[in-house]
Amino acid sequence: xxxxxxxxxxxxxxxxxxxxxGVVDTPVFMPVGxxxxxxxxxxxxxxxxxxxxxxxxxxxxxxxxxxxxxxEAGGLHRFMRWSGPILTDSGGFQVLSLTPLRKVTDEGVxxxxxxxGSEHFFTPExxxxxxxxxxxxxxxxxxxxxxxxxxxxxIEKAVKRTSAWAERSRKAWRRKEVTFFGIVQGGVYRDLRxxxxxxxVALDFPGxxxxxxxxxxxxxxxxxxxxxxxxxxxxxxxxxxMGVGTPEDILEGVARGIDMFDCVxxxxxxxxxxxxxxRGRINxxxxxxxxxxxxxxxxxxxYTCRHYTRAYLHHLFRAEEMLGPRLLTLHNLHFxxxxxxxxxxxxxxxxxxxxxxxxxxxxxx
Numbered sequence: 001x002x003x004x005x006x007x008x009x010x011x012x013x014x015x016x017x018x019x020x021x022g023v024v025d026t027p028v029f030m031p032v033g034x035x036x037x038x039x040x041x042x043x044x045x046x047x048x049x050x051x052x053x054x055x056x057x058x059x060x061x062x063x064x065x066x067x068x069x070x071x072e073a074g075g076l077h078r079f080m081r082w083s084g085p086i087l088t089d090s091g092g093f094q095v096l097s098l099t100p101l102r103k104v105t106d107e108g109v110x111x112x113x114x115x116x117g118s119e120h121f122f123t124p125e126x127x128x129x130x131x132x133x134x135x136x137x138x139x140x141x142x143x144x145x146x147x148x149x150x151x152x153x154x155i156e157k158a159v160k161r162t163s164a165w166a167e168r169s170r171k172a173w174r175r176k177e178v179t180f181f182g183i184v185q186g187g188v189y190r191d192l193r194x195x196x197x198x199x200x201v202a203l204d205f206p207g208x209x210x211x212x213x214x215x216x217x218x219x220x221x222x223x224x225x226x227x228x229x230x231x232x233x234x235x236x237x238x239x240x241x242m243g244v245g246t247p248e249d250i251l252e253g254v255a256r257g258i259d260m261f262d263c264v265x266x267x268x269x270x271x272x273x274x275x276x277x278x279r280g281r282i283n284x285x286x287x288x289x290x291x292x293x294x295x296x297x298x299x300x301x302x303y304t305c306r307h308y309t310r311a312y313l314h315h316l317f318r319a320e321e322m323l324g325p326r327l328l329t330l331h332n333l334h335f336x337x338x339x340x341x342x343x344x345x346x347x348x349x350x351x352x353x354x355x356x357x358x359x360x361x362x363x364x365x
Contacts, residue, residue, distance in 0.1 A: 001138070001179040001206055003238045007348045011230065011257040014347040017053075017238055019085040019137035020177050021077065024052045026238065027254045027343055029245065029336045030087060030262040035060050036070075036080040039267055040326045041333075043082045049302075049330065050337040053084060053137070055262045058130055059091030062120075063113050067133050075135030087138040087262075090127045092145050092183065092211065093243070104144060106161060124165040125172040132175040140209060141169035143183040148216040155187035158212075163199040170203050181207040181240060188221045190228050197232040208233045209240040210258075214249075222249070226256040247276065247339055248363065251356050254343055266336055270329035273317045276336070280363055284328065289314040302334035303327075 002018040017024040031038045031046065034057040038046055046054065056076060061067065073079035076086055091109075102111035108123035124142045131139035142165050144158040162185045173180050182200035186193030200208060210229055213222050226241070233239050238259045244250065245263020253261060266276065273285045277297045282289075284296070295305035296313065304313070304327040316324030346352040 003207070003236065005236070009347050009350050009352045010255065012254050012343075012347050012352045013257060013259060014344045015238070015259060017085075017259075019053075019179070021083060021085045021137050022052070024085055025344055026259040027250070027340055028052055028260055029250065029340050030055045030260065031267060031333055032057075032262055032264045033080070033082075034264075035064070036076060038329075039271065040322075040329050043080065045330065046082070046333075047084070049333050050341075051084065051333070053087060054082065055087045055089060056080075056134075056136065057089050057091065058127060058134065058139075059089075059122075061088075061134060062091070062130055063115055067130050071133050077135065085138070086136040088131050088134055088136040088140065089242075090131070090140040090142045091122060092140065092143040099147070104161070106164070108142070108165075124168040128169050128172040128174075128180070131180075132173075132178050136178060138179050138181060138207070140181055140183060141166050141205075143185055143211055145185065145212050145215070146187055148187065148212075150187055152187075152189060152192075155185075155189055155192055158187075159185050159192050159196045159199075162196060166200055166203055166205075170205070179206045181205055181209050181238075183209045183211040183242070184229055184233075185212045186225075186229075187212060188217055188225060190224075193225055193228050194232060197229050201232065201234060205237075207238040207240065209242050209260075211242045213241065214243045214263075219249075219252075223252055223256070226253065226258065230257040245336070247336070248360065250336075250339065251343070251359055254347075254352070255356055266332035267329050270327075270332045271325040273324070273328065275328050276332050278362055284310060284313045284324075285317050286314075296328075296331055297335075300331070300334070302331045304331040304334075 005013050005015045007014045015026045031054045033054045070079045110121050127142040143162040146154050146158040166182045182205040184196045186196040240260035241253045241258045244261050245265040274281050274283050275296050289310040292310040346355040
């Protein structure tokens with residue numbers, strides 16, 4: 001993998017990420033395809049939307065269908081029929097989200113499957129092996145993502161484990177066509193964030209993620225953590241803010257030097273009748289839209305807005321037709337991809353600050 005910065009305005013960067021399956025323009029938003037599918041959409045539809053890279057989850061694919069089946073199919077790209085770049089998460093977030101089903105030790109994570117209760121053991125070395133067999137372009141090392149709030153003692157233990165696991169992962173990494181990123185932890189404690197960043201940078205990963213955010217902390221703390229951590233990361237390597245995907249948070253992240261984002265939000269909101277617009281979110285189930293024959297958003301060129309009215313979309317959700325979630329998912333991803341395009345163009349032309357200020361004013365921020 002190769003990364004280059006093409007232009008910069010303040011801390012905001014426009015760059016390019018070169019992977020075995022294609023070039024990614026950054027800042028970039030990655031749709032989440034947890035189980036080797038972005039819910040409701042085909043790979044052709046994702047490509048037509050402008051998807052550059054998507055995310056899959058090692059934990060879920062390990063349980064179902066099983067890494068050996070993906071391997072037999074020729075790897076993740078062939079299995080899901082997606083020809084572009086893929087990033088796989090290590091399953092570290094499930095250490096947080098599946099708290100009742102797991103036990104964390106210095107050696108690794110013991111967890112019970114949320115599907116059938118069977119017991120499994122993830123070590124940093126095993127997670128590297130699983131992801132190398134899946135064959136993504138970028139993979140994340142195993143980390144411990146503590147909840148918010150958590151005590152300083154808990155965060156200190158998580159930082160120590162995350163650094164130790166990262167070192168073990170670095171030693172276990174064999175396939176160089178799969179690029180591993182380190183993950184900075186440390187909760188909302190500045191000194192622990194700085195310690196985590198310094199220890200991971202010393203391991204010389206090709207890229208770095210910032211984890212443990214968007215887990216319930218106030219936005220002000222999210223942005224403060226970025227202000228602390230980003231300056232400590234190598235300027236010639238990509239920076240990935242994990243699990244963040246609202247338009248406002250993306251703009252705030254870009255302004256602080258973040259290059260990559262992912263989140264289930266646009267697809268999950270779409271399945272639940274909620275659409276992104278320049279003025280904020282709207283829920284199409286509201287009775288006010290029953291006789292509204294305009295598009296979701298005036299001027300939007302997505303497939304949904306070019307062909308369907310709010311009234312029709314309202315009807316689909318009221319009638320529980322599967323087309324409704326598909327159409328809103330298409331719109332929401334189009335909305336974020338166009339935002340990312342505007343961000344890249346603005347950085348290249350030196351107008352990002354104006355875009356940032358205008359966007360927040362329009363949203364009442």
